[in-house]
Amino acid sequence: MSQAYTERVLDHFQNPRNFGQLDQPDISLEQSNPACAADRIRLDLRFEEGEIVDVRFSGQGCVISLAAASILTERIKGALLADLQDLSRDEFLEMLAISPRASQLKCALLAPEIFREAAYGEPEWPR
Amino acid sequence: MMREWTQIEAQSDFPVLQRKINGKPLIYLDNAATTQKPNSVINAISDFYATSNANVHRATHTLGEEATHKYECARNRVRKLLNAQNSSEIVFVRSATEAINLVSHSWGLSNVQPGDIILLTEMEHHSNLIPWQLLTQDRGARIELLGIDDSGLLKMEDLDRYLDERVRLLAITGMSNVLGTINPIEEVAKRAHEVGALVLVDGAQSVPHLPVDVQALDCDFLVCSGHKMLGPTGIGVLYARQKLLREMPPFMSGGEMIKEVSFTNATWSDPPSKFEAGTPPIAQAIGFGAAIEYLQKIGLARVHEHECSLVEYAMAQFREIPGLEIYGPGPDHRGGILSFNLNNTHPHDLAAILDEQGIAIRAGHHCAQPLINRLGVRAMARASFYLYNTFDEVDRVAEALLMAKRILTT
Ligand SMILES: Cc1ncc(COP(=O)(O)O)c(C=O)c1O
Numbered sequence: 347m348s349q350a351y352t353e354r355v356l357d358h359f360q361n362p363r364n365f366g367q368l369d370q371p372d373i374s375l376e377q378s379n380p381a382c383a384a385d386r387i388r389l390d391l392r393f394e395e396g397e398i399v400d401v402r403f404s405g406q407g408c409v410i411s412l413a414a415a416s417i418l419t420e421r422i423k424g425a426l427l428a429d430l431q432d433l434s435r436d437e438f439l440e441m442l443a444i445s446p447r448a449s450q451l452k453c454a455l456l457a458p459e460i461f462r463e464a465a466y467g468e469p470e471w472p473r
Numbered sequence: 474m475m476r477e478w479t480q481i482e483a484q485s486d487f488p489v490l491q492r493k494i495n496g497k498p499l500i501y502l503d504n505a506a507t508t509q510k511p512n513s514v515i516n517a518i519s520d521f522y523a524t525s526n527a528n529v530h531r532a533t534h535t536l537g538e539e540a541t542h543k544y545e546c547a548r549n550r551v552r553k554l555l556n557a558q559n560s561s562e563i564v565f566v567r568s569a570t571e572a573i574n575l576v577s578h579s580w581g582l583s584n585v586q587p588g589d590i591i592l593l594t595e596m597e598h599h600s601n602l603i604p605w606q607l608l609t610q611d612r613g614a615r616i617e618l619l620g621i622d623d624s625g626l627l628k629m630e631d632l633d634r635y636l637d638e639r640v641r642l643l644a645i646t647g648m649s650n651v652l653g654t655i656n657p658i659e660e661v662a663k664r665a666h667e668v669g670a671l672v673l674v675d676g677a678q679s680v681p682h683l684p685v686d687v688q689a690l691d692c693d694f695l696v697c698s699g700h701k702m703l704g705p706t707g708i709g710v711l712y713a714r715q716k717l718l719r720e721m722p723p724f725m726s727g728g729e730m731i732k733e734v735s736f737t738n739a740t741w742s743d744p745p746s747k748f749e750a751g752t753p754p755i756a757q758a759i760g761f762g763a764a765i766e767y768l769q770k771i772g773l774a775r776v777h778e779h780e781c782s783l784v785e786y787a788m789a790q791f792r793e794i795p796g797l798e799i800y801g802p803g804p805d806h807r808g809g810i811l812s813f814n815l816n817n818t819h820p821h822d823l824a825a826i827l828d829e830q831g832i833a834i835r836a837g838h839h840c841a842q843p844l845i846n847r848l849g850v851r852a853m854a855r856a857s858f859y860l861y862n863t864f865d866e867v868d869r870v871a872e873a874l875l876m877a878k879r880i881l882t883t
Pocket residue numbers: 505506568569570571598600601646648649650675677678698840
């Protein structure tokens with residue numbers, strides 16, 4: 347079996363969770379990753395009293411970027427914004443349970459960085 | 474039925490090819506990006522630093538004379554390789570990119586007028602596109618493009634459409650770094666000259682892989698990069714006709730490129746040093762010279778033949794893989810470059826999975842984004858060959874692609 351293309355990653359790629367778009371998102375943000383052939387991911391979020399009550403992602407990308415987006419949506423749906431604010435980059439990568447090669451790091455972090463920017467207005471990760 | 478494959482035995486000359494990647498022998502197929510270096514090149518560079526290091530053209534001491542001699546020998550090797558008339562037509566620069574920028578600034582800014590046309594093709598690398606965009610924007614001139622047909626060949630009928638006396642320069646790649654298409658430069662140059670246009674050949678991919686003769690092509694400018702032909706990074710070449718180099722103003726200025734200097738004025742030295750301001754990449758030029766020596770020992774006709782055989786074999790193997798689409802012309806019109814996509818898989822994923830098998834290919838838009846878009850895709854995987862690649866390697870790549878397909882499409 348492949349190091350990055352684990353069963354879990356491939357499952358999220360082939361059966362993406364929370365894929366699509368929301369009719370009335372509170373916030374919708376789309377960004378691309380020029381390092382990976384201009385892939386684009388859009389994240390739609392709906393909040394109620396500081397809770398992420400709904401989330402969808404859409405777009406196109408490589409396996410790693412799409413699987414990471416799917417795993418991210420699973421993690422954040424139903425969570426409190428305040429609880430996620432301190433989630434670090436490494437904790438997110440641990441969630442993916444793969445160690446992406448250097449050239450794929452940007453792919454893995456595309457969706458979570460869109461989330462950070464949409465939710466907190468800051469794409470940088472807390473240390 | 475298959476032709477007899479010609480195999481060049483070169484692998485043992487390249488130390489990095491002895492490496493294992495992820496436990497598998499390295500198969501290096503990213504040669505269009507940069508090539509590996511043989512021992513003779515690595516040694517030429519380290520010998521220079523160990524025995525003769527000095528600056529060139531100014532010292533009267535022994536080391537300075539040796540360094541100058543070696544540097545100028547490298548220039549002469551380039552002259553012979555390209556069959557230029559005179560070594561003063563060979564300007565050392567940092568890369569093909571810098572050479573094109575030299576022409577677009579020095580020749581372009583003093584020759585291109587509002588309303589003029591710079592004619593390019595749809596298959597140019599960004600480095601033979603963006604400098605012309607900047608120049609035409611600056612001068613109120615414009616770019617026109619010779620199209621390509623669906624098989625990736627230049628539309629020769631577009632020459633009738635676009636060639637007239639407004640065209641100042643036709644800048645065209647000798648070989649596409651994406652499709653592998655080899656362009657009929659001789660014919661194109663003849664047509665361009667009939668309307669008084671100059672011709673610049675981007676030889677970044679053609680010079681490393683096939684015999685190129687600037688007098689036979691009858692081109693006015695030709696550029697190439699040492700690192701794409703077994704040499705080090707940081708050294709490239711601009712060939713230009715002597716008359717043009719004499720007329721063109723300097724691109725960069727400083728030491729070494731002057732005849733007489735006062736506090737308010739200066740006169741320029743003769744080409745090529747007029748275009749080699751400052752301390753040049755000396756060790757790199759010497760390494761490049763060793764690379765040319767290595768290539769000429771094998772012979773560029775043989776290198777080309779070997780790569781044609783490899784690419785023809787690879788095309789036949791890859792066609793057996795269901796869902797694999799190859800871009801570009803048939804083997805008769807291409808060099809050793811093969812771009813492809815596999816079903817709907819993302820080329821980045823293919824490259825990552827192949828790397829786990831020790832295979833280095835490229836994924837992306839290959840610095841030719843308009844071309845990739847013109848072909849209706851967002852990215853491609855690319856395998857590009859050189860003289861050290863083998864038929865066994867092609868077999869292993871085909872196997873790895875089948876494996877990638879199983880992983881990514883189940
Ligand atoms: C066709 C072509 N032209 C120009 C270049 C630019 O070469 P360099 O980056 O060495 O300047 C390349 C390199 O990829 C190329 O393939």
